Amino acid sequence: MCEAARSILVVVGVLAGAIAIAAGLIWVERRLLALWQDRLGPNRVGPFGLLQVMADMIKIMTKEDWVPPFADRAVFVLAPAIIVVTALLSFAIIPFAPGIGVVDLNVGLLFFLAMSSLGVYSVAFAGWASGNKYSLLGGLRAAAQMLSYEVFMGLSLMGVVILAGSFNLRTIVEAQEDMWFCIPQFLGLVIFVIAGVAETHRLPFDLPEAETELVAGYHTEYSGMKFGMFFVGEYIGVTLISALVVTLFFGGWNGPVLPPIVWFLLKTSLFICLFILLRATFPRPRFDQLLGFGWKVMLPVSLANLLVTGAVTLARG
Amino acid sequence: MAESYFPIMVILLLSAFIGVAIVALSTLLGRNRPSEVKLMPYECGMDPIGDARRRFSVRFFLTGMLFIIFDIEIIFLYPWAIIYDKLMFFGFVEMLIFVAILAVGLAHVWKKGALEWE
Numbered sequence: 001m002c003e004a005a006r007s008i009l010v011v012v013g014v015l016a017g018a019i020a021i022a023a024g025l026i027w028v029e030r031r032l033l034a035l036w037q038d039r040l041g042p043n044r045v046g047p048f049g050l051l052q053v054m055a056d057m058i059k060i061m062t063k064e065d066w067v068p069p070f071a072d073r074a075v076f077v078l079a080p081a082i083i084v085v086t087a088l089l090s091f092a093i094i095p096f097a098p099g100i101g102v103v104d105l106n107v108g109l110l111f112f113l114a115m116s117s118l119g120v121y122s123v124a125f126a127g128w129a130s131g132n133k134y135s136l137l138g139g140l141r142a143a144a145q146m147l148s149y150e151v152f153m154g155l156s157l158m159g160v161v162i163l164a165g166s167f168n169l170r171t172i173v174e175a176q177e178d179m180w181f182c183i184p185q186f187l188g189l190v191i192f193v194i195a196g197v198a199e200t201h202r203l204p205f206d207l208p209e210a211e212t213e214l215v216a217g218y219h220t221e222y223s224g225m226k227f228g229m230f231f232v233g234e235y236i237g238v239t240l241i242s243a244l245v246v247t248l249f250f251g252g253w254n255g256p257v258l259p260p261i262v263w264f265l266l267k268t269s270l271f272i273c274l275f276i277l278l279r280a281t282f283p284r285p286r287f288d289q290l291l292g293f294g295w296k297v298m299l300p301v302s303l304a305n306l307l308v309t310g311a312v313t314l315a316r317g
Numbered sequence: 318m319a320e321s322y323f324p325i326m327v328i329l330l331l332s333a334f335i336g337v338a339i340v341a342l343s344t345l346l347g348r349n350r351p352s353e354v355k356l357m358p359y360e361c362g363m364d365p366i367g368d369a370r371r372r373f374s375v376r377f378f379l380t381g382m383l384f385i386i387f388d389i390e391i392i393f394l395y396p397w398a399i400i401y402d403k404l405m406f407f408g409f410v411e412m413l414i415f416v417a418i419l420a421v422g423l424a425h426v427w428k429k430g431a432l433e434w435e
Contacts, residue, residue, distance in 0.1 A: 007323060011328045012331065015328065060343075061343060061346045063347055065347035066351065077340060081333075084336045084339070088335065091328070102325075103324040135369070137373070144376075151391060215359065221358070224347045225339055225343030226343055292433075292434070295426075300423070306394070306412075
């Protein structure tokens with residue numbers, strides 16, 4: 001009973017933390033983008049504009065939330081919930097510090113990959129159910145892009161699995177005590193980050209939403225908090241990918257002096273900022289360039305990475 | 318073993334609750350004032366031409382098929398990677414052959430033009 005109560009408490013804490021971080025990121029992203037583009041950003045509501053998040057929440061919650069008469073009602077309502085739920089579920093396997101984490105799963109990595117595959121349903125459903133041409137195009141693009149990059153994401157993690165000999169994220173972190181996997185698995189890291197950006201369809205790979213050509217892509221017809229949920233899902237996704245990059249390639253909670261949980265949060269914040277910097281820096285490629293790059297460059301490179309890792313492991317005995 | 322999945326069940330229920338709660342709250346709190354123009358599909362202010370259930374490029378299907386083929390092949394790599402330290406030389410040679418077959422498949426798809434978007 002005590003065990004059950006403890007795990008429920010941890011789950012509540014992790015979910016609350018994830019949602020709080022996602023909400024805070026709305027403000028962080030706007031301020032950081034403003035900084036890099038030499039403007040101020042939101043600075044009026046509360047100290048440093050921190051209460052902007054609250055103002056936005058109240059505004060978006062009280063907006064008209066309509067379901068179009070030409071849409072497929074059930075699927076239309078379901079789609080935004082799926083993206084939030086799948087993103088939150090993946091947090092179950094993240095080891096935050098020794099002893100802190102929702103579950104110690106021996107198939108942790110597979111669980112993450114499964115959840116990120118389910119995320120495809122959200123955007124494909126949203127695009128199709130909206131009954132709008134822009135949405136349909138956005139949904140199709142999102143599905144094709146997420147499916148393709150799913151393949152490379154799975155492949156890029158195999159090197160880490162070979163080195164650690166486990167799918168369990170705790171074991172993977174413990175295996176990095178001497179050397180972080182970002183050194184032997186540098187290629188894997190690069191592929192994973194690129195695939196992560198494409199999976200969360202963040203800029204520069206936000207072609208499913210591409211507002212200059214598709215208005216808002218798959219969420220053109222959404223309004224109110226249903227629209228907001230796609231953004232909450234996106235920010236949770238960014239946090240998740242950053243946390244995974246830290247866990248898999250940058251030693252997780254390992255670090256000198258400071259307590260483990262502080263190291264984990266510090267590293268994760270750094271990678272979240274990197275995601276925002278990517279958005280501030282790069283222009284958007286064309287869709288055929290994106291998929292071509294994936295299948296013609298990322299796939300051969302990640303296969304080569306796998307073979308080289310295998311060969312090196314073999315040579316070292 | 319099964320009880321280690323208990324937290325997964327908890328997080329599944331709770332996050333499903335959060336998802337449903339947000340959708341419900343938004344529907345309850347938002348006001349509802351439909352008008353004829355508002356009920357049309359958005360098409361940059363023009364009256365929409367036809368509906369959205371129309372033909373789209375077959376390339377999207379091709380990408381989906383490529384995903385299925387390569388993802389299933391990659392599923393075979395997961396168990397291999399996890400026991401690689403036991404298989405060693407045998408595993409490495411096996412994987413060389415497997416990846417070679419995969420590469421031939423990729424080269425074929427590439428040559429047939431399935432990766433081109435014209």
